[in-house]
Amino acid sequence: MMKPDASPLLSLVVPTKNRQxxxxxxxxxxxxxxAPELEVIVQDNSDDTTLQELVSGLNDPRIRYFHCAEPLNMxxxxxxxxxKARGEYVCAMGDDDGIIIPAALASLHRAxxxxxxxxxxxxxxxxxxxxxxxxxxxxxxxxxxxxxxPGIREQLLDPxxxxxxxxxxxxxxxxxxxxxxxxxxxxxxxxxxLKEHCGTYFPGSSPDLANAVALVPFVDxxxxxxxxxxxxxxxxxxxxxxxxxxxxxxxxxxxxxxxPETLNNWDPAIPRFWSGTTIYAxxxxxxxxxxxxxxxxxxxxxxxxxxxxxxxxxxxxxHIRAALLATGQGGSYLGPSLAAGYVAMTFRRSKSFIRxxxxxxxxxxxxxxxxxxxDIMIQMSRGSDTS
Numbered sequence: 001m002m003k004p005d006a007s008p009l010l011s012l013v014v015p016t017k018n019r020q021x022x023x024x025x026x027x028x029x030x031x032x033x034x035a036p037e038l039e040v041i042v043q044d045n046s047d048d049t050t051l052q053e054l055v056s057g058l059n060d061p062r063i064r065y066f067h068c069a070e071p072l073n074m075x076x077x078x079x080x081x082x083x084k085a086r087g088e089y090v091c092a093m094g095d096d097d098g099i100i101i102p103a104a105l106a107s108l109h110r111a112x113x114x115x116x117x118x119x120x121x122x123x124x125x126x127x128x129x130x131x132x133x134x135x136x137x138x139x140x141x142x143x144x145x146x147x148x149x150p151g152i153r154e155q156l157l158d159p160x161x162x163x164x165x166x167x168x169x170x171x172x173x174x175x176x177x178x179x180x181x182x183x184x185x186x187x188x189x190x191x192x193x194l195k196e197h198c199g200t201y202f203p204g205s206s207p208d209l210a211n212a213v214a215l216v217p218f219v220d221x222x223x224x225x226x227x228x229x230x231x232x233x234x235x236x237x238x239x240x241x242x243x244x245x246x247x248x249x250x251x252x253x254x255x256x257x258x259x260p261e262t263l264n265n266w267d268p269a270i271p272r273f274w275s276g277t278t279i280y281a282x283x284x285x286x287x288x289x290x291x292x293x294x295x296x297x298x299x300x301x302x303x304x305x306x307x308x309x310x311x312x313x314x315x316x317x318x319h320i321r322a323a324l325l326a327t328g329q330g331g332s333y334l335g336p337s338l339a340a341g342y343v344a345m346t347f348r349r350s351k352s353f354i355r356x357x358x359x360x361x362x363x364x365x366x367x368x369x370x371x372x373x374x375d376i377m378i379q380m381s382r383g384s385d386t387s
Contacts, residue, residue, distance in 0.1 A: 009108055012040045013084075033101040039087060044066065079201055089185045116222060116223040180211060184212075254274075267282060270285070
């Protein structure tokens, strides 16, 4: 096994807790690829050291394992991992995700040659065995080739424009074309500048969204590369997997992994319950304020309420009504300013339904079926098409 470079091109950081079966699959996939320009930081907050024993058995000096027995929230675990990274660029991912190492390093070399502070690429989607959808049934095994950013060619992007677009839709529908460390690549220089300003890489309740928004003032040049370099994994115990199963929601007070200040700082114009829609909106507002941006005049709070009405169960209607009152809507679900949002979001949801129907019912766009991320990484790194 090759030794890592003293200053690797890429640091892959993997915070994990009590999900050893997923983390070790990712690390086995890394071990199978000879790439000295890569290092992996495993920041383990598990209740035992089972993963440490598994990592030791890999005997790969590029994989640097750290364990913290003290209970940490998600933000603290991420921060610890990134602090230990030595690479010119850093990418964070969940323990159930994957990376196509040769494609990632090639894309980073192109980004570096163009002086990019951040790199965004395409990714495949993978549902681990055990994911059961209320409509599609058992979704486990297939790798989907459907594009996250269809039709976009290699180009330099403006993070400020991406942030304006995120605010316009109230952060509903994902991160868009923002720079990001989670499922993206960011230079160590930009990350250090963010940490110096905020004291953390994640100044908001949801780490991925908070980091993406807060990076905007610290990223001058960003490259989009349509090459596929990452695999977004959804396991039964992840947020993505719970969302697929319709379980990713609850009262804020019952969500243990949120930072303690979240409840006190919750924006009254955002429905006060836990879901992907609400936590993304709260995080966008928190992060923007942390880096001296002002979302109050441009952030589309009404789009958040519309998203909640469409995606979330009826048990949270009282929270949605209270947020509508705070936006000046008067608590009505039928105001004229909400009508366009209903139409646009229903159309977007219909497109998603058609895409999932094609993949999980008709089998269109499936590259193959796999039992684990390790198997995907090994096959993709040995010459499969990643463009």
